[in-house]
Amino acid sequence: MITALRDRSQGMFDLPEGTVYPALHRMERAGLVTSRWEQAAPRRRRVYELTSDGRLARVAKQREWRSFVSGVHAIIGPVAAQGLA
Secondary structure, eight states, X not given: OHXXXXXXXXXXXXXXXXXXXXXXXXXXXXXXXXXXXXXXXXXXXXXXXXXXHHHHHHHHHHHHHHHHHHXXXXXXXXXXXXXXX
């Protein structure tokens, strides 16, 4: 998961090992994700999956984030418009 975050963010989110797991555990306790052990060679690994509540929460957070970004753009404008991209 940490590798995927780093790759998809083009290196912007290069998190140390172990930093994501406390958040995953909180999300599991809140019913937003489920987890299971999967046997994969050479060792087993924990697999996490969003629940239906987790998918709804993701959509809500995406809306919240887009609203925040829109507000920032209203104040400073998009970075590309300033020639900083």
